[in-house]
Amino acid sequence: MDETSLAIQVHGLQKSYGKLRVLKGVDFDVARGSIFALLGSNGAGKTTIVRILSTLLKPDDGTARVDGFDVLSQPARVRESISLTGQFAAVDEILTGRENLVMIAELRHVKGTGAVADELLERFGLAEAGGRRVSTYSGGMRRRLDIAMSLIGSPRIIFLDEPTNGLDPEGRIDVWQVVQGLADGGTTVLLTTQYLDEAEKLADRIAILHDGTIIVSGTLEELRKLVPPAKVEYVERQPTLEEIFLAIVGRDKKEQR
């Protein structure tokens, strides 16, 4: 792949906190318009990578380019291209949902801030709650607002750090739909997750981060080839608890996708 088709290029990235070496030389590339999942256990260094890519943290060594711009020498240009949704919903509790959106729209110098806010509230099922203070929102609503805030100004690349952490099954599916929709619209999405099914469902490419390095990366098909070929076995398939839950609470399966 040539340079221009890559949204993110990471080479030899290293970062230590004191004596603790969190990243020991991380390499990966993300193609434009794709969904890339960084999979890893807690403390694997996923958040550290996201913070470096979003110019919140400086790497000790290695290079990282986002939308063609170097995170160290052109951080302001990087910030023009990206949007970050951190691990914990970064919303203003005291403002209403709508005020949060308008504030971000103003900071991004988007025209028609009110209309942008209303459109997003509608799209994320928050139209009714828009006038309420965020402190009254549920975890899922906060997350949706958080992601909605990240979409303002149509950034080309979006970082989602454990976007479904702490959400109920329905909330997770909502987020998945949003992420899929973003990628369909040409936005590059880098998401971190510790849930295998999430990476499996969403990502075009998956990289497994373990002990400070990417131990494998590729498409799901490529990763599957790394383990012995599947044996054909016939088993009676029981519905998963998730399927049972969703069936009972009345969510049509076709709707999940």
Place this chain on the structure above:
Amino acid sequence: MNTQFFSDTTVMTRRSLRHISRSMDTIITVTIMPIAMMLLFVYVLGGAIQAGTDNYVNYLLPGILLIAIASGISYTAYRLFIDLQSGIFERFHSMPIARSSVLWGHVLTSLVSNAISVVVIILVGLVMGFRSSAGVPAWLAVAGILGVFTLALTWIAVIAGLSATSTDGAGAFSYPLIFLPFVSSAFVPTASMPGPVRAFAENQPVTSIVNTIRALFAQQPVGGEIWLALAWCVGILVIAYAFAMRAYRRKIA
């Protein structure tokens, strides 16, 4: 400094002012303690205090205003700390904005909220018998000094907010600042204090600020005291700002 900085700071300040207007209890908390102290000193202890003045409220008010500001700025530290904790600080810093506007929004809000407290306390002072013959220039001078004093202490609060590890810690730094007026000319003349205490009281910033404001209210010549007061305020402001920026850079590096 460019137009982006000003427009971003405006957005940040509006956000922060909304926090104030939606938690009026913070302003009430900030004003009630100094007002209670004013009542205590005027109506309980005042009769026994030899301040050499016939209107003790006039004598007391400048010191009370400084106490109100010293306790008011702790909310700046608190709000900044909450921003850091909630992740919204990081969200702002990953956006294409003038980054320092995140701090300036809090600082300007501190100026506004402390101005409100000061006005409320002066109104209560008027009810209690505070009288001033000061004209517009003298009032402007008082406002200017209190403004620079607020700015200086607010930047100290920024340091505390950026480096605190708990909400309690974010607020606790203000206690010594609140206490400082007690060991000054704010409540009693320094001449009544024993040697070393008097030496400290006469050479700490609060005394010169209190004396200046008192003189301005009473239409008396301020002499060199006003320059000493301003030098203290500006000096603290410059040093606090430098340390706040250092703490800030460490936070975002």
